[in-house]
Structures are given as C-alpha cells and as structure tokens.
Amino acid sequence: MHRLTDTWDPEDYYKHSYPQYAFALGLVGRLRLCGDERILDIGCGDGKITSELAARVSYGSVLGIDTSTEMIAFAQNMFRQTVHPNLSFRYGDASSLTFKKEFDVIVAFASLHWTANLATVLQGIKSSLAPGGRFAAQLMAKRLITQKRSGSPLHQARREVMARPAWRRYFQGFKKQGSVYSADEYERLLRDAGFTSFRVEFVTEDVTHPGIEALKGCARATWHRYTNRIPAEHRDAFLDEVVQCFIEQYPPDSGGQIHVRMKILEVEATATGD
Secondary structure: OOOOOOOOOHHHHHHHOHHHHHHHHHHHHHOOOOOOOEEEEEOOOOOHHHHHHHHHOOOOEEEEEEOOHHHHHHHHHHOOOOOOOOEEEEEOOHHHOOOOOOEEEEEEEOOHHHOOOHHHHHHHHHHHEEEEEEEEEEEOEEOOOOOOOOOOHHHHHHHHHHOOHHHHHHHOOOOOOOOOEEHHHHHHHHHHHOEEEEEEEEEEEEEEEOOHHHHHHHHHHHOHHHHOOOOHHHHHHHHHHHHHHHHHHOOOOOOOOEEEEEEEEEEEEEEOOO
C-alpha cells in the first residue's frame, strides 16, 4: 500500500502524473522553441516536464523551482546536472520571485492555481522576463465568472463523496488552497501585470487510464490536501469510493481502460518592454 501523507510523494507523482505530462507536452510543442532560450519552470514538481524543456533548448538553459523540498530533491536526483548540464532545480516560491529580466520564457504547468495571490505572482513573472519574453501556463479555470468550481467529472465525483455522511465531517471548514478564475478574469490579470498579445483558451484531452488502480493512483498522487484530513487507515477507502462514484457514471471501455475528459485553460502572453 502506498503511503498517504500531507506532503507530496514524488515517486508516486512521477508514476501517476501522465495526464499532466500529456497536457504539458501539447503546450511545449506550441511554444516553438528555437533552442537557445533561458527558461524558468514554476512549480516544476518531479522535473519530468522541466527535463523535456531542457532537451529542446540544448543551447539554452532551464531552471525549475518548486516550494516542495521533497519534489526538488527528487528532481535533482532523477535529472542530475552531470547528465543534463543545462538543467537545474532549486527551492523557489512563485509569490516571491526575485529574478530581474533573466528569462526568455517562463512556464507554469498546472501549478499557479495553487497560489493565493495570482496578481502578485504575475507581476513577479513579468519582472523576471526579458523585454519581449513569453509567459505560458496551464491552469484550472472556471467556464464562467459566476461559476464557483471547475467542472472536471472526476472532481465532481470527489465533491459528491466528500458530502456523504461517512466523510463530510472530515471536511467541515475545509477551504481549497489557491484561486480559480475564469478566462476573462485571467485576461484582466495579465493586462494589469503588463502583458500583451494574449492567447487564453480552453484545451481538452481525453486522458486514458489503463485501469481502476491507475486512476486511483492519479487521484492519490495529487489529492493529498484532501486525503490528509482523513485518518490514514481510511484514506484508501475514500479514494476507492471516489473512483467507484466516477466509474458508475463513466464506466471503463471494453478493454478495461478508463477515459476522463479533462479541460484546462491555456495561457500565452508577451511581456512588454520597459
């Protein structure tokens, strides 16, 4: 049985973060990198996507930062500089960036919706980019300004189970970390931070999970902020119930694979010169 804690488990995440990786590869391809860019990856996690960026800028450099010391240690060990000389990792917080015009491209894959003050983060990103530099990100978002939550079917199943009598007491007073905005709100925040040439649009992928255990693994690897509220001996049962709730509505195909239609907001913007 995998350990379930209130901190990231890098090995579990590395094994089960294939949906995030698939989404990220799409955006990386759309960046059309020249190969000599200086890139900052905010919320680099296990370093898998960061290493892919480094492979595409052999004459450039990539720095990955994250607030999880466990993730940074894992990434440094998995992608050693002796093998990846243009790639480095270090602890860093998106809300307190101190770089000054040091990067040509800054990316953030499924990480900035965890931040409490996105306006401050975007201002720091703008200051960290060289004039004409590019910012690209993928974020959870609302379809409408009036919508309270993102609408992922798997997240809906989690919310349904959290509200059931057996589990609701563990989530009393629970407040989700970070902020989720609509596309229009993201555009306004980008404009206020000094960015131009926006591309703000939803992208959708049919994420295929090999089976029930793989789907459960993906949930376990990213939902520790929820599961840590539940006694350790009951966390597996909670995840089993969420997965069962989901597959009752979206059953596996004839080969046992589970398909989750996922939607994420993609953002690209350019930093104006000072």
